[in-house]
Amino acid sequence: MAKDKKIAIKDAEITNNCPECFNQELKITFYQKHTYNAFYHKTTDEVTHEIKCKKCYSIIYPVNWTPDIERVFEYYNKLVTPDKTSVRFTTLFFIILILAICGVTAGVYFYLEGVK
DSSP, X not given: OOXXXXXEEEXXXXXXXXXXXXOSOEEEEEEEEEEEOSSEEEEEEEEEEEEEETTTOOBOOGGGOOHHHHHHHHHHHHHOOOOOOEEEEOHHXXXXXXXXXXXXXXXXXXXXXXHO
């Protein structure tokens, strides 16, 4: 079964007011989705974000954003450079691949030797 993880690629502290408690300590974090499986590790191009208050620990959703928070978000969104999308195969994948190739070649060899 594949497991999905969100890996933080950019953190920034912003000094906008929290809409809940009006504190000026907010943290914006950008995450990139990674999928882990027994056969491969895949880096996707899906990037998500989260703005959280450091005092009341509430997540500020886009519905509650002020125009200042929107401007800061757009600025930091332009700065985010996600990792390239890629697929890395694990050792288990290569072992199974080599065993399959060996099995096919042995089958072909025995088939050809049995025909003569």
